[in-house]
Amino acid sequence: MAITQLVINQFRNLAEVKLEPIMGMNAFYGQNGSGKTSILEAIYFLGMGRSFRTHCVQRIIHHQADQFILFAQIQRDDQVQPVGVERSRQGDKKIRLNGETICSLAPLAKQLPLQLLTTESHRYFHDGPKPRRQFLDWGVFHVEPQFYPVWQQFQKALRQRNAGLKSQLPRHEIEVWNQEIVRLSALLDRYRKDYIAHLNPLLTDLLAIVLPESNLHLRYSRGWSLERDLSEVLAASLSRDQQLGYTQYGPQRADLQLYAETTPVCDFLSQGQQKLATYALHLAQGLLLQKLTAQSPIYLIDDLPSELDPEKRRFVATILTQLHAQVFITGITPTELSDMLPNQQSQMFHVKHGQIHAP
Secondary structure, three states, X not given: OEEEEEEEEEEOOEEEEEEOOOOOEEEEEOOOOOOHHHHHHHHHHHHHOOOOOOOOHHHOEOOOOOEEEEEEEEEEOOEEEEEXXXXXXXXXXXXXXXXXXXXXXXHHHHHOOEEEEOOOHHHHHOOOOHHHHHHHHHHHHHHOOOHHHHHHHHXXXXXXXXXXXXXXXXXXXHHHHHHHHHHHHHHHHHHHHHHHHXXXXXXXXXXXXXXXXXXXXXXXXXXXXXXXXXXXXXXXOHHHHHHHOOOOOOHHHOEEEEEEOOEEHHHOOOHHXXXXXXXXXXXXXHHHHHHHHOOOOEEEEOOHHHHOOHHHHHHHHHHHHHHOOOEEEEEOOHHHHHOOOOOOOEEEEEEEOOXXXXX
C-alpha cells in the first residue's frame, strides 16, 4: 500500500504542492520552518482527520486562504482509491473516499494506516496512558474486524453511564448501563490481550537488537483489578463515581507500558534509549500488521537523524525495507539522510520556503 499522488493546497506554508511519492523512502530536507514537518502533518490529516501538532484548524490554514485542500491517490493491492479532505476557517469540513462523501473517520483510518514518529517520541513513556492506549487500539482496529463496532458500543454505554452519574440517577438505572459496560469490556479486553500476544514476540526480537542489555517486557493494564470482576468494581465504586461524575474503572483506563523487571522504562532508560524503545514498538506494530493482513502501514518519521545515531538509523531503514513500507522522513541536510537511504527505492527532496524541489 502506498500514496502514489499527493496534492497539498493552502496547508500551513505549503501553498501548492504536488508530489508523486514512491514505494520506499521519500526523504525531505531543509531548514527548520521550511515546511518539512507540514508535509507529514498533511498526510497524517488525510489518514486521521486531525493534526498531530494542534487542535486548532485555523492555525493550519495558510494565512492568505479561507480553506485547505488535501488529496491523495492510494494504491492498495491492485486498486487505486482517491481520498480528499477539506477544512475551512468557518468550520466546514468535507471528507471524500472513492468519490463518496463520508462522515465517519474510521473508513479513512482503515484506508490509510499510518505510523507517526516525531521529535517528541521519547515522551511516549512519560505522558499519561492515553497515547499508549491509542497505540494499542490502532493495532487492534487494523487486525480485528469486530473491535471498532464493539468499541463504539462501549463508548455509547460509557457516555450514558457518565451522564447518569452526573444527573444522580437512582442506582438501579445506572446498573442497566453497568451490565452493558461489563459485557463490552470483556470483549475489548480479550481483543487487546490477543493482539499483545501476537505483538510481544516481534517486539522482543527488535528490543534484543536495539537495547540488548535492558531485558524489557510489555505490561498490559486492563483498567480494573485482575482479582475482581468489573461488575463488582463498578458497584463498589458507584458512590465515588457519582461524586466525580465519571466512571473510574474500565477499558477506557487501560494502559500498555514497557518495564525493566518491575520498573517502568521512563524511570530506567535514558532519553535516547526511550526513543529507541518507541521506534521498536512502532516497527513491531508494522511487522505484525504485515504478518496478519499482508499490508504495511505508511511511516511518517520527523527529523530522524536527530533522533538516532547512524547505526540505529541504518537498523530502522533495514526493518522498513523488509516491511516494503512507504516512508516519509525529514532531516536538516541531505548528508545526514543519505546514509539510511537504499540505492534503489528512494528519492530526496529539498524543501525551502514551502516549495519542494528535487535536488
